[in-house]
Amino acid sequence: MIEPWVYPALTVIAVLTGFIDAVAGGGGLIMLPALLFAGASPIQALATNKLQSIFGTAVATRNYARAGLVDWHRHKLTIALVFVGATAGVLLVQAIDTKVLGLIIPLLLIAVSLYVLFSPRMTDEDAHHQVTERGYAPVGGAIGFYDGFFGPGTGTFFSTSLVALRGYGLTRATGLTKLFNFTSNVASVLFFTLGGKMLWLLGLCMALGAMTGGWLGSHSAIRFGARLIRPLLVVISLGLTARLLSGYFAT
Template structure:
């Protein structure tokens, strides 16, 4: 059990995490260590974080949808593949130690940061797709699996791959990323909930903060576009990289 005053504290942290996550991803960098510090066992922390995260992501996706940055119908197959991938990942993490994967993730996130800084494609101009919709499906499913299995940086991986491989502008890629993130969070939450690994009252309290932060973040992103998203994406990727490398050597 956690102390009652921590409910208010964790809800406040969720506002910050929801804001960052709605723009650049990486809210888990803030939320997961905080939940572990509060005394939650790792799997309970993962499940409870998915509950608050899905509420914040829903708000962000709603805001991006209202701004016309994505439509569900043309992306139905993509959503299904991501859902199935995340479902498989969440089922797998119940049985496997994720420590080996945590060594690879910093390398990938560092690559995201470098690509974001150096690539001329990381702006709001639409580019030519390098691969087709169908060719992108296995990669999207893999990212969905990763989100269900481990999670940090999922939004960054979706956004960068949609810009670099599908030719989307950065703001539109961020909007579609929220739909895909919502999908993978839903699949993961189902698995954790069925396994009894969610603290519902705490998660719902944090969800209020996550929704507030996500509304503010999505509003800011749709207003300022790539000039806000790009630096936050770099910062989130580098921060996640540092945190995960430190956790590997310290743990």
Template sequence: MIELAPELIAFLVVAAVAAGFIDAIAGGGGLITLPALLAAGINPFSALATNKVQSSFGTAMATWSYWKAGRINFALILWPLIATFIGAGLGTAAVMVVDSSWLMVVLPGLLVAIALYFLFGPKASDEDAHARMTPLAYSSVAGGIGFYDGFFGPGTGSFFALSLVTLLGMGLTRATAHTKALNLASNVVSVAVFALGGQVLWALGLTMAAGQVLGGWLGSKAAMRFGPRLIRPLLVIICLAMVARLLSDPENPLRVWASSLLG
């Protein structure tokens, strides 16, 4: 493990608590922890690997909290879980050989669309609605989102939440709970691949994991207490924050294209 000052480690743990809280409700906690790891001077690949490890603990805690409260039906999402696991494995393998730059063009538009849906679309409540798909049919969607998570990642929680609400007819809090379980399945694959690559800073990752676990527990409790009143606005904010983060990259194809037009 690289040598970090105690106050810097403390800062990263606090960042992990905040990220775990947000992740348990709306996803997007990486917007906090990944920049924090990079700011600490950790190389990008190790930062990605370590971030995935520590965030997995927060996702696991949130999943456990939702399950203990009776909000997750694992029998219902058995096939989607398997499909997510397989999809994430294929996506992680594909990222090594396929150019992912096109996602930087498509993803901001998708995230804005999700934000607009939760902002102006039918108000997602905690009441279950009519399912448009069976869980088995939904497996194809879950596998695709899992592939995306292994291949790229940002916005995965938002994609799961939206699809569970619109396709399986889940209430928003129930959809958020099942999102954590599906996201955990995809995270397990990514962590395994990163571990095999030897890029994980285990001591730092496990230290931050303690903060993630606390944040995940607090976030899941808050989501179950306040429901859509808290989840919906956070989903909108996180989606738009991810758009801003993606477009802040000077090498984003959209920014390059806009600069060429203005230039």
């Protein structure tokens, strides 16, 4: 039973997480504990988080696209594999030991933080790519799987891998991240809904906050570029790492 106060409270929290997701990703590790605290079961929390997130991500993707930072047609293969990966993640979320992920993901996030801090390529300048778009597509599919299975940190993984492997400037990478995030959210919402796991009223209330946060975050990232995205990526990566490690060792 969800108490009445939960609806406005989580809508306000969704503004913050929507902003964070639009700039650097990682809002899920704020929203998921909030949903659990509000009385949702773990699987309902995962599902409802995806529902509210899809609205904020849609607004952010639209803003990045209008700024010329999203090339839809060039990335059709990656979009398809992200969708397939996220679908597989949703279907398998109850069949895999999440305690293992609780240790692996912090290690990946530490690596992301170090890359963001020390790589000279984390700027708005495009660089020579290490892999082709076709070569990157399986990487996108793997990240999509993680997003369907768990989710927090997905935006960080997308943006840093696009900088490292595709040579994109940080703002352009963030724009494409929102496109791929939106794709994985569509798959997640679809298959969580088919599984009957969604808290629809709560998720749609939170969507209002997520849309507001997504609009503010994407406009801020477009305006300030790497000056805003880079430090926020580091803070979010380290925050996610601390949160996941504390949860792992507490259990």
